[in-house]
Amino acid sequence: MFVKILTMHRIINYGSFLQAYALMKIIESYGHNVEFCDFVAGEARHNGSKVQPPSLFDRLKEASLAPFTHLKKRKFFKETKKCFHNIAWKELKLTKENNLSYTCDCLVVGSDEVFNYTQNHGFGYVPQFFGHGLDASSIFAFAASAGYANIKDIENDNMENEIGSGLNKFSSISVRDENTYDIVEKYSRHKPSQVIDPTLLYDFELETNAKHKKFNKKRYLIIYAYTGRLDTKKDIKVIKEYTKKNNLTTISLGFFHGWCDHNLVVTPFELLSLFKDAEAVLTDTFHGSIFSIKFKKPFVSLLRVTNKKGSNSNKLGYLLTQLGLQDRINHSLEELESQMNKPIDYDHVCKTIQKYKKDSIQFMTDALDKAKKDVMEITKS
Secondary structure, eight states: OEEEEESOTTSSOHHHHHHHHHHHHHHHTTTOEEEEEOOOOOBOOOSSOSOOOOOHHHHHHHHHHOHHHHHHHHHHHHHHHHHIIIIIHHHTTOOSSOOOOOOEEEEEEOSBSTTOTTOTTTTOBOGGGGTTTOOEEEEEEEEEOOTTOOHHHHHHTTOHHHHHHHHTTOSEEEESSHHHHHHHHHHSSOOOEEOOOHHHHSOOHHHHHSOOOOOSOSSEEEEEOOTTSSOSHHHHHHHHHHHHHTTOEEEEESSOOTTSSEEEOOOHHHHHHHHHHOSEEEEOSHHHHHHHHHTTOOEEEEOOSSOTTOOOHHHHHHHHHHTTOGGGEESSSTTHHHHHHSOOOHHHHHHHHHHHHHHHHHHHHHHHHHHHHHHHHHHHO
């Protein structure tokens, strides 16, 4: 079959890239031809603001207080963007021009926050993510997430019919967290399947075993947290005390933190290799937690119930609870050292992941088989 994937693959974000790459590789392993299609940002449909982008005053204040750091930050993001454009996106076989054609045998929506319509500061409401306007013989969603959007938002925004009618166009839907499960079950005819993110399904063995440039420090703590979310004086003090006591160098990946010893620009596969060799990880992201778990690292995940850059409690909180890793959740960093030093029973975690892997592969197999049948029926008629 000719399969297209509709997701957020052009975001300059390692998790977004790696989930897209993993999903592509998984579908290709079934013998299908895979291509990515793009979308156009939609209009804001959420009556509120869950994320507060920095104001002009905030940006000017940052630049004036630490001009040298500000310049390094701009250079970091410029080089990271160049790395994605010139190296990473070639792995997804992307062209410079957006592919806005949705004509194919089967279209897969997901994974990532494709059902989060409340991102007013970014994509707004994109109808295609919810099944509208897709010219495909069969459509299904894999490991979709609504992020910080919830049922209360949908009701307050009068989006019930718009979202429900779109979701009913899918042949089947799988989700990666409980919040998204509740939304799909309430507003569509589907009883969604619960699966795990593609980055937990795909092993990346070939990619991480390839020769990559190595970081010359043997013992390091990875900081994988959104820019601006881990930069208070209190947080920096706690982290530096921990790294000094444990003789660790701090390296920031994917995001810029001026207080870290190193802010590294790396390819997505180099990032995975660095996770593989790390002593420990401190993160506030969904995929940062997954990469830590994947390589069996000591880690702490900061859970943000309310945050001006967006809450991660729905997707990250559910992931850690799902895998029995609630003790890795941190809200204030005060217990960083004791929490980081607490052993993780990775034997138990891996057994849990294997169960979800089995369910996820079964969903994928069934969804692709149904799509093939749909295509055959259309061809006959």
